[in-house]
Amino acid sequence: MLLPAERELRAVLARFAEARFRHDLQPTGQSSRDLEDTSRRLCAMTGTESVDQALAAADALLEQLRADRRGPGKAGRTLAA
Numbered sequence: 001m002l003l004p005a006e007r008e009l010r011a012v013l014a015r016f017a018e019a020r021f022r023h024d025l026q027p028t029g030q031s032s033r034d035l036e037d038t039s040r041r042l043c044a045m046t047g048t049e050s051v052d053q054a055l056a057a058a059d060a061l062l063e064q065l066r067a068d069r070r071g072p073g074k075a076g077r078t079l080a081a
Contacts, residue, residue: 004045006065012042013058016051 004012016038023031039051046057 003061003065006062009045009058009061012038012045016042 016035019031019035019038023035039054042051042054042058043049046054046061048054048057
C-alpha cells in the first residue's frame, strides 16, 4: 500500500472531523452525504473498511511519519533536565 502524504491525510482528517461535527450538531441530507464522502475517502487513503479502523490507521501512519522525521535513533530520546 502506498502511504498517503502527511498533508493530504491531515486534510482529510480535518474534513472528516468537520463533517462529523456538523452532522452531529444539525443532521441534514447534505451533512450526511458530506460525512459519508469523507468517511469513504479516509477509508480509501488508509486501506481500511470502517471509520474506526481508518482513524486508528491514520494515527499509526502519522506516528510513523513523525518517527521518520526524527530520524534513526532519535525516536525514543528525551531531553535530560
